[in-house]
Amino acid sequence: MDKIVRFGVSLEKGLLGKFDALLEERGYSSRSEALRDLIRQSLIEKEWREGAEVAGAVTLIYDHNRKDLVGRITDIQHDCPHLIISTQHIHLDHDHCLEIIAVRGGSEEVRRLADSLRSIKGVKHGTINMSSTGKDLE
Ligand code: NI
Incomplete structure (x- = not known):
């Protein structure tokens, strides 16, 4: 497994509130897990766009x-x-x-x-x- 790296994210308060509400609705246990999924989703979209x-x-x-x-x-x-x-x-x-x-x-x-x-x-x-x-x- 790859090494885990921690990093800080700056976000408008209102946007973070909406993000947290979305996580709760979807049953995520943490912001990190939700962020990982969003990143993977973007990478998958890129694979589809680029003919992978x-x-x-x-x-x-x-x-x-x-x-x-x-x-x-x-x-x-x-x-x-x-x-x-x-x-x-x-x-x-x-x-x-x-x-x-x-x-x-x-x-x-x-x-x-x-x-x-x-x-x-x-x-x-x-x-x-x-x-x-x-x-x-x-
Ligand atoms: Ni049938």
Whole structure:
């Protein structure tokens, strides 16, 4: 583990009050832990911006009754198996499916894959959770 360094932070009182309220709402045990997470979040955003190798999850909600849709979603995934680690399919109810696709690869390629899945007509909601391979995070 890397050496821990302490440093002082100067902050407007009002801003610190809002920060503390946020920490309490999110259940952080200390300002340090919250600050670490904010820094990691910024580093992850930078990885995504700069085309680094990233990891994440694409989620799709779609109509099970649209058989063409199921085929299209599967076809797109078969076109880029190098980006897909695993796919979980959940039958949410009689009409809806939830698909969670774990992805890893260059951020631009991963984003393109996510966009092509989310933009399929009939996909009711699609999200991408942008995370990191963790290699460059402490
Ligand atoms: Ni289903």
